Amino acid sequence: MKAVETEDLTKKYDSLIALDHLSLEVEEGEIYGLLGPNGAGKSTCIEILTGQTKPTSGSAKVLDVDPVADPVEVRRRIGVLPEREDPPSFMTPREYFDFVAEVRDVDLDGEAQRWAERLGFAEKLDTLNIDLSRGQKQKVMLAQAFVHRPDLVFIDEPLTNLDPVVQERVKRMITEYNDDGKTIFLSTHDINVAEEVCTRVGIIQSGELTATRDVEELRSEGGRLIDEFLDEVEVELTGQQPRQTEKKIEGGDG
Amino acid sequence: MLKEEWRLHSRLFGRWGFAGFPVVVFTVTALAYGLLAYSGFTVQELEVGLHYVVAFLGLSVGSIGFVSSDAVENLLGESNLLVYSSRTLPVSSRRLVSAFVVKDLIYYFFMYMLPLTLALIPVSLYFTSPFTNLPLLLFTVTGAFMLGVSVSFFGAVVYLRSRAASTVVGVAAVATVAAAYFTGYYDVVVTLTPLGFYSQPSLESLLLGYTPLAAAVALGVIAFSPGSSGRDTEHSARYGVMGLLPTFDDTGLTAKILLDMTRSSGGVLKIFFSVGMLFLVFVFLVLYIDIVRDIISSPGLAFATLLAISSISVYHWLNRFDRPEDYLMLPVDAGDVIAAKFRALLLLSLSASYVYLLIAAALFGFGEMLLGAALLPLLTVYFFGATVYMTGLDPNELLLNSKLFAAFGVVVAAVALPMFVAAIAYVEFPRETATFTIALSLAAFAVGILLYRRSKVKWLDKEAS
Known part of the structure; x- marks a missing residue:
């Protein structure tokens, strides 16, 4: 079973095409990174896969469940860190995790406390979310995506608002979580994050998946993700053909 | 802010969807006035009643003061671009919030006060009942609304600062009005509102009727203290209690x-x-x-x-x-x-x-x-x-x-x-x-x-x- 599968996924907002026939596959146990510039369609892709919005056409499967037909079941099985959302204002992080556990009908068994300690906000567990700094709110949101230990976690821009020390800690935590055989699907415009954390990266721009690279393979070839990325973006910016057309690039996935 | 508010709502509801709102208020109100006039109310009584209705509408609107510090986030904060986007400009937050309130009053005037008042005209014509001059009525009706807003806002702000003080102020206010009513001095209370000026227009009644309003506005602004809820304080877990x-x-x-x-x-x-x-x-x-x-x-x-x-x-x-x-x-x-x-x-x-x-x-x-x-x-x-x-x-x-x-x-x-x-x-x-x-x-x-x-x-x- 694939963790994520999409076929010709398209999303249109009036005249804007946010996703254009996106087809990709993510294997279980991967850390898959969707890398692209701002407005490339990364967040739209995650929103569709997590059942937050419907595609205009195309199909998708997440852990073998159709997010269009059964978005609640998809969200039951996964964890989601949305890009711009804060935890509910009038709850404390402790109450929020209790709420998440109640909604998900799971026993967290001290998991919330552990995540709070690992991310460094344990002393803020009883402070109202509305009174937390942006970075602390991001940590709470990160923790809520993981506390129920889902098999697949979607993360939209994981390191926003975090200081460099916490960024490093989060990157390590993501890889450690993956060591347990869990799948991570993250979107980022940060090439370093993609290179350091992901096992495979898809480059997206203007809603199209233009290339997919195995990060380990790329390293062994002596290549760098930044070059791949700039080559792809260059086409968009200058209209020129990418330099790496001579290289073997998997167009799309599968 | 006026322009942005217009764009926000006209984009949501369409230009005519938003601009037509006062017309709907006018129509609904005119029908209600008609029914009341048919039941025996005179236009004069409807005019007086309108002052009470808008004053209580104002009290309801002013209750936003109850959310005081939360209002900074929810009403005037990041979610409200009208205020938040201007925070990077060299303008004080008090001035920004004041501009926001003035903008709201202008909208309330055109959305509610004007149609609610104008709706009396067709009823007056139909029942050939005399109608007080329009500018005076608009002035006093708007004043009654503002009085309601400022009194309620002040009360809510006092409540948030001190429960005991708000209880004292509330009890004193109710006791004063009740005592005035039962001792036959209710008219004296009325003269301290814009309704007093409406009843007997004169310079003296203008001063008497609008001074408490000005005082309530001033006190509300002075007492208003956004963000006074106490940041970073600890809260005991109450979610489980709610579940009970x-x-x-x-x-x-x-x-x-x-x-x-x-x-x-x-x-x-x-x-x-x-x-x-x-x-x-x-x-x-x-x-x-x-x-x-x-x-x-x-x-x-x-x-x-x-x-x-x-x-x-x-x-x-x-x-x-x-x-x-x-x-x-x-x-x-x-x-x-x-x-x-x-x-x-x-x-x-x-x-x-x-x-x-x-x-x-x-x-x-x-x-x-x-x-x-x-x-x-x-x-x-x-x-x-x-x-x-x-x-x-x-x-x-x-x-x-x-x-x-x-x-x-x-x-x-x-x-x-x-x-x-x-x-x-x-x-x-x-x-x-x-x-x-x-x-x-x-x-x-x-x-x-x-x-x-x-x-x-x-x-x-x-x-x-």
């Missing part, structure tokens, strides 16, 4: 919504305040205005209808402290959230309503309230069903849409109007009226449940599109 309430909800959403309500500034008091406002006006009218007392033969039916209508404002509060986005990462959908809001509304709205009905029973007798008390939950379900079907999880914004507002007015009137007529006809035909109101309430309940169920499907589709 009889919410009949295994998703945990209702407990979360109730926690939002109790934790936000003003707590559940704001619910009692907004439910009680309209109710207390009506109690006042029934107790002390002869013509109203004479025509309302079953106050219990009228009170129950009013309290059920006030559940609409409770629904507004329930949607003020969360956003649909809060739930997007969880295994729930819009239907689950709407169901949780329904449970929370029943708990809060009915609790507050029955407290007020008990007060009414003390004033008018228990027997008078019995039928109304029985019908209250049925009617509450109807008004909730209609509101949630038409506005989803965003009732505040959508009620500024003129088409929707007009349709909503019709839906509310479809049940409220026959109930009020029944409250009038009760003395003549008690058995028939009781049978009719029970049948109507049961039918309204069925429609309410149907609308509620359909709303879950309707807003689920909208959420995902």
Whole structure:
């Protein structure tokens, strides 16, 4: 079973095409990174896969469940860190995790406390979310995506608002979580994050998946993700053909 | 801010959808005035009544002071680009908030004060009853509205600073008005409001009538202290306690919504305040205005209808402290959230309503309230069903849409109007009226449940599109 599968996924907002026939596959146990510039369609892709919005056409499967037909079941099985959302204002992080556990009908068994300690906000567990700094709110949101230990976690821009020390800690935590055989699907415009954390990266721009690279393979070839990325973006910016057309690039996935 | 507000709403509802809002208010009000004039009210009495209505509308609007510090985030904060986007400019926050308030007053004037006042003209022409000059009426009606806003805002701000001080101020204010009434000095209190200037226009009455208003505005601005809730303070876990309430909800959403309500500034008091406002006006009218007392033969039916209508404002509060986005990462959908809001509304709205009905029973007798008390939950379900079907999880914004507002007015009137007529006809035909109101309430309940169920499907589709 694939963790994520999409076929010709398209999303249109009036005249804007946010996703254009996106087809990709993510294997279980991967850390898959969707890398692209701002407005490339990364967040739209995650929103569709997590059942937050419907595609205009195309199909998708997440852990073998159709997010269009059964978005609640998809969200039951996964964890989601949305890009711009804060935890509910009038709850404390402790109450929020209790709420998440109640909604998900799971026993967290001290998991919330552990995540709070690992991310460094344990002393803020009883402070109202509305009174937390942006970075602390991001940590709470990160923790809520993981506390129920889902098999697949979607993360939209994981390191926003975090200081460099916490960024490093989060990157390590993501890889450690993956060591347990869990799948991570993250979107980022940060090439370093993609290179350091992901096992495979898809480059997206203007809603199209233009290339997919195995990060380990790329390293062994002596290549760098930044070059791949700039080559792809260059086409968009200058209209020129990418330099790496001579290289073997998997167009799309599968 | 004026331009942005216009663009925001005209983009949401279409230019004519927003611009047509005052026309709808005018039409609905003119019809209501017509009915009242037909019942025996003179235009003069309607003019006086309008001052009271807008003053209480102002009291309700000013209750936003209850959310004080939360307002900075929810009303004037990041979610409100009108204020927030200007914070990077070299302008003080007090000036920004003042500009925001002035902008709101301008909108309230054109959206409500102007149409509510102008609607008297056709009634005056039709019944050939004399009409006070328009500029004076607009001036005093707007003044009465501002008085309500500033008094309520000041009271709420004092409440947030000190519960004891607010109790003293509140009791003193009520005692003063009550003492003035019972000792025959009520007119003196009236002269201290814009209504006094309206009744006897002169320089002296202008000064007397508007000085308390100016004082209330000044005191409210001085006492207002956004962000005084105490940042970074620890809170004991109360989510579990909310779960112990009889919410009949295994998703945990209702407990979360109730926690939002109790934790936000003003707590559940704001619910009692907004439910009680309209109710207390009506109690006042029934107790002390002869013509109203004479025509309302079953106050219990009228009170129950009013309290059920006030559940609409409770629904507004329930949607003020969360956003649909809060739930997007969880295994729930819009239907689950709407169901949780329904449970929370029943708990809060009915609790507050029955407290007020008990007060009414003390004033008018228990027997008078019995039928109304029985019908209250049925009617509450109807008004909730209609509101949630038409506005989803965003009732505040959508009620500024003129088409929707007009349709909503019709839906509310479809049940409220026959109930009020029944409250009038009760003395003549008690058995028939009781049978009719029970049948109507049961039918309204069925429609309410149907609308509620359909709303879950309707807003689920909208959420995902």
